[in-house]
Amino acid sequence: MKVFFVASGNKSVGCVSPFVQSQYDSLSREGLEMVLFPIRGKGWKAYARAILQLRKAIRSERPDVVHAHYSVCGIVATVAALCYRTKVVVSILGSFPHRNFKRRWVRFCIKHVWDATIVKSQRTADQLEMQLPVIPNGVNLEQFSIIPHDEARSLCGFEEGKRYIVWCSDPARPEKRYDWAEAATQRLNDPNTVLFPLYGKPHDEVVRYLCAADLLLLTSVSEGSPNVIKEAMACNCPIVSTDVGDVSWITQGVEGTYVAPVGDIAALASCIRQALDRGGRTEGRKRIEEYGITTHCIAQKIINIYDSL
Numbered sequence: 001m002k003v004f005f006v007a008s009g010n011k012s013v014g015c016v017s018p019f020v021q022s023q024y025d026s027l028s029r030e031g032l033e034m035v036l037f038p039i040r041g042k043g044w045k046a047y048a049r050a051i052l053q054l055r056k057a058i059r060s061e062r063p064d065v066v067h068a069h070y071s072v073c074g075i076v077a078t079v080a081a082l083c084y085r086t087k088v089v090v091s092i093l094g095s096f097p098h099r100n101f102k103r104r105w106v107r108f109c110i111k112h113v114w115d116a117t118i119v120k121s122q123r124t125a126d127q128l129e130m131q132l133p134v135i136p137n138g139v140n141l142e143q144f145s146i147i148p149h150d151e152a153r154s155l156c157g158f159e160e161g162k163r164y165i166v167w168c169s170d171p172a173r174p175e176k177r178y179d180w181a182e183a184a185t186q187r188l189n190d191p192n193t194v195l196f197p198l199y200g201k202p203h204d205e206v207v208r209y210l211c212a213a214d215l216l217l218l219t220s221v222s223e224g225s226p227n228v229i230k231e232a233m234a235c236n237c238p239i240v241s242t243d244v245g246d247v248s249w250i251t252q253g254v255e256g257t258y259v260a261p262v263g264d265i266a267a268l269a270s271c272i273r274q275a276l277d278r279g280g281r282t283e284g285r286k287r288i289e290e291y292g293i294t295t296h297c298i299a300q301k302i303i304n305i306y307d308s309l
Contacts, residue, residue, distance in 0.1 A: 001306060002033040002061065004086075006054065006077050007069040009038020018203035019137045019227045020069050023302070026138065026295035030303060035063065039073060047076055054080035065089055065306050071106050078113055087115040087309040095222045095245060096127040103128065116305050120225035121246035133305060136225035136246060138298030139288055144207050144234040146285070152212035163193045163276055166213035166237075168206065168228045169220075170199045180219040180242075180265060187269035193276065210235040215275050220244050221262060230293055233257075233284025240271040250291065256282035 005027075007020045015021070015038050028034045037057065039050040058066065058081055067089045068077040074090035081088050090110075096103040107128055110117045118135050119125050125132045147155070158164050165185060171178035178197065185195040195217075198209050206228075210216060216232040216239050223245035230250065232239050238256040241247045242263075251257035256278055258271035288294065 001065070002035065002063040003027065003306065004035050004037050004054070004057070004061075004063045004066045004077075005069070006037045006039065006066060006073050008073065009040045010042065017069075021203075022140055022143075022295060023137060023298070026140070026299040027302065029296075030299050032303070032306075035061065039076065047072065050076050051080050055082075058084055058086055062086070065309065067091070067302075067306075069093060071102075071109070074109065074114060078109070087306075088113075089116045089118065089305060089309070090114045091118045091120070092124060092128075093120060093224045095121070095124045095224050097222050115309055118302070118305065122249070123245060124224055133301075135298060135301050135305075136230070136250075136293055137227050138293050138295040139227075139230045139234045140295045141234055141285070141288070143204065144210070144231050146235055147208060147211040149211060149281070152208050155208045156212040158212055159194075161192060163190075163214040164212065165193065165195050165215045165217050165272065166198050166209050167195060167217045167219070168198045168209075171197050175221050177219045177221055177242075180263070180268065181217055183265045184217075184219070184268035184272055187265070188273060188276075206231065207235060210237045213237050214279075215240060215272065217268075217272065218242060218244075218247070219268065223247070225250075230288060233282070233288050236281040236283065236285050238275045238278070238280075238282055239284070240268065240275050242268070250287065250293070251284075254282055254284055254287050256280065257284065 005024050007016045009015050065087045066077045066081055068074040069091045070093055077088050117132055119132045120136045122134050167181045169176040210232050216237050218241040225246045229247055240258045243259050248259050260267035260271050
């Protein structure tokens, strides 16, 4: 089976998002013939150019499936695949907290345009008010293996006597709400607690910081199934997160993980304090294995979707 993987290709580190690359690699390891098709540039001109390039590639190579990541890339794939027998699968990576135009047109495409649609959390399926396959991104447990805490701190250059809260994203992205992370950390009034924004690093280095961190903090307004949460769990890193995507489901019952309402700074600060006072690591990796959220298991579920078409 030949599969085209379509996704935005504008990352400063690497070509596509790490989780897209990880899924691409896992499907390749399962024996599929994979072709990565990154969409470079932004705006309607970039997407129009991508449609022409993808259409030419489909005509030449005749893939069995075009799997697009993000809804806009799904439109590119749909238009490019017109008049061909190629099936179009779209992974919806975000969420739809509001009834708006975007949610309406995504629902229309799911019903009438795309051959199959995957969402990353049950919350997203519920927001779309549709029964859809829920397949979160998997974690490569070989890549995100546990490094001893003290060794990881040394590799990351963390200072002795300080507690580090790692926040993984670009602070310039407003939907990630770094200002909430700052405000919650300031409420601790502890000069030995450091908020450490981590971005622009190769994906292979992230594991060091998750193993070195005293806490992973996520403060997003909305998410589908945030990959960093699962990666932190694979490293047994304590977690505090806003209640977005599937975080409540995946962390439920795992000691050392805490979920706060979106936008509640006081609750975030309280959760951070509890996590830091608790100390130690979690058993998040065991939960990832129990739920089968590994790259191998997820690849098998995606292949089942392809086979069904």
